[in-house]
Amino acid sequence: MASKTKAQIDYKKQFESINKQFQTFQILNEEGKVVNESAMPDLTDEQLQELMKRMVYTRILDQRSISLNRQGRLGFYAPTAGQEASQIASQFALEKEDWILPGYRDVPQIVWHGLPLYQAFLFSRGHFQGNQAPEGVNVLSPQIIIGAQYIQTAGVALGIKKRGQKAVAITYTGDGGTSQGDFYEGINFAGAFKAPAIFVVQNNQFAISTPVSVQTAAETLAQKAVAAGIPGIQVDGMDPLAVYAAVRDARERAVNGEGPTLIETMCYRYGPHTMAGDDPTRYRTSELDDEWEKRDPLIRFRKFLEEKGIWNEDMENEVIEQAKEEIKDAIKKADEAPKQKVTDLISIMHEEMPYNLKEQLEIYKEKESK
Numbered sequence: 001m002a003s004k005t006k007a008q009i010d011y012k013k014q015f016e017s018i019n020k021q022f023q024t025f026q027i028l029n030e031e032g033k034v035v036n037e038s039a040m041p042d043l044t045d046e047q048l049q050e051l052m053k054r055m056v057y058t059r060i061l062d063q064r065s066i067s068l069n070r071q072g073r074l075g076f077y078a079p080t081a082g083q084e085a086s087q088i089a090s091q092f093a094l095e096k097e098d099w100i101l102p103g104y105r106d107v108p109q110i111v112w113h114g115l116p117l118y119q120a121f122l123f124s125r126g127h128f129q130g131n132q133a134p135e136g137v138n139v140l141s142p143q144i145i146i147g148a149q150y151i152q153t154a155g156v157a158l159g160i161k162k163r164g165q166k167a168v169a170i171t172y173t174g175d176g177g178t179s180q181g182d183f184y185e186g187i188n189f190a191g192a193f194k195a196p197a198i199f200v201v202q203n204n205q206f207a208i209s210t211p212v213s214v215q216t217a218a219e220t221l222a223q224k225a226v227a228a229g230i231p232g233i234q235v236d237g238m239d240p241l242a243v244y245a246a247v248r249d250a251r252e253r254a255v256n257g258e259g260p261t262l263i264e265t266m267c268y269r270y271g272p273h274t275m276a277g278d279d280p281t282r283y284r285t286s287e288l289d290d291e292w293e294k295r296d297p298l299i300r301f302r303k304f305l306e307e308k309g310i311w312n313e314d315m316e317n318e319v320i321e322q323a324k325e326e327i328k329d330a331i332k333k334a335d336e337a338p339k340q341k342v343t344d345l346i347s348i349m350h351e352e353m354p355y356n357l358k359e360q361l362e363i364y365k366e367k368e369s370k
């Protein structure tokens with residue numbers, strides 16, 4: 001009898017049906033018009049204004065951070081312009097008791113979750129005080145190792161579940177991060193344990209100079225959820241309402257014991273990868289930049305709010321002035337932090353200090369007293 005050599009599945013159809021299920025979710029289009037009324041989140045006018053304020057503020061924070069970095073007053077900085085809807089609207093959908101596990105580009109979310117701005121500046125300078133979130137501010141330090149925060153989030157979410165808390169752990173990585181083993185381990189573990197986690201992939205189209213088309217053969221990054229047995233959704237990451245609605249829905253499912261969700265937000269970083277010498281003109285065309293800048297979250301949300309009669313230029317200018325003022329105060333406060341000492345690093349590392357560090361602590365205390 002002849003053995004069957006042909007696969008029994010029509011793979012072409014399989015791919016088609018998978019891709020069909022991961023269409024981009026949008027509520028507000030580029031012109032600021034609602035295109036998906038039934039999905040409109042339940043937000044008051046005050047909440048909509050607050051969301052806009054935070055996005056405008058964050059754009060200013062980005063501009064000021066870039067300039068402070070150029071003046072040598074900040075250290076590590078990864079620009080955020082273009083990712084405001086993805087970052088700010090996702091944090092806006094959280095509650096205070098939720099935990100944020102950020103990547104290096106996700107400083108705005110932890111600041112809006114309660115980390116004082118001067119501490120974010122200290123983080124940028126590599127000062128240990130930047131990593132000490134105040135009690136009750138549920139944020140971890142920005143992760144530099146690509147994807148590592150996905151595994152940590154599975155753990156934090158499982159902890160939340162075991163304690164019976166009504167909260168979630170949300171984390172962020174980039175398109176490049178989805179190629180890491182940690183990414184798969186994190187979503188798989190959280191899925192298996194139905195842990196209350198929200199995994200956000202901010203697809204800003206590039207991992208430094210590598211475009212998504214080179215990163216993976218997958219049509220969308222959201223569909224990577226399928227293998228972990230969890231829901232996945234691709235969202236217009238330049239649309240604050242769509243991002244808010246998707247994260248809010250994921251949060252509700254998570255606290256109701258229905259497990260994690262993977263959310264891919266389609267966005268773009270206008271600036272360089274970091275301030276450490278990256279030149280995006282070497283790997284991106286100005287046409288592509290223009291295409292994405294037309295989708296800007298601030299432009300479309302401003303149009304939407306103005307149309308509703310709840311936003312105007314004066315309000316926006318007021319936010320800009322407030323942001324500049326607060327940023328100035330925060331950098332001044334960061335300047336006042338005590339100079340970092342080796343004894344600080346040794347003493348903050350462990351709850352109970354191992355004997356070898358105790359020895360080193362004495363040595364450095366002696367040195368620093370001179």
Ligand SMILES: Cc1ncc(C[n+]2csc(CCOP(=O)(O)OP(=O)(O)O)c2C)c(N)n1
Nearest residue numbers: 105144145146174175176177204206207208
């Ligand atoms: C495990 C690991 N490998 C490599 C790097 C170096 N690295 C820093 S950022 C980056 C690209 C990440 O791109 P993406 O995940 O798309 O995030 P984006 O910077 O675009 O927000 C790489 C490879 C790293 N930090 N960690």
Ligand SMILES: [Mg+2]
Nearest residue numbers: 174175206207
């Ligand atoms: Mg990226």
